[in-house]
Amino acid sequence: QTGIIAVTDARARHVLxxxxxxxxxxxxxxxxxxxxxxxxxxxxxxxxLSSVAQGTR
Incomplete structure (x- = not known):
């Protein structure tokens, strides 16, 4: 299986x-x-769309 991790959710939507x-x-x-x-x-x-949240401090 091939995958793409987009830098943002907006960019992932463009890929979709x-x-x-x-x-x-x-x-x-x-x-x-x-x-x-x-x-x-x-x-x-x-x-x-699967998405992950980045940790903030």
Missing amino acids: QACELLHIPVPEKLCVIGIDNEELTRYLSRVA
Whole structure:
């Protein structure tokens, strides 16, 4: 399985959009993970996006 870790959730959404245009099935052929864990992202993506939150101090 191949995967992409995007630097932000917004960039991960762009990757998901590109996959849709190129007919690349997510997550069957490509896994996409975002960073930020933005709550809004789960409402904007047609495909569920896995995301991680960065620790802050």
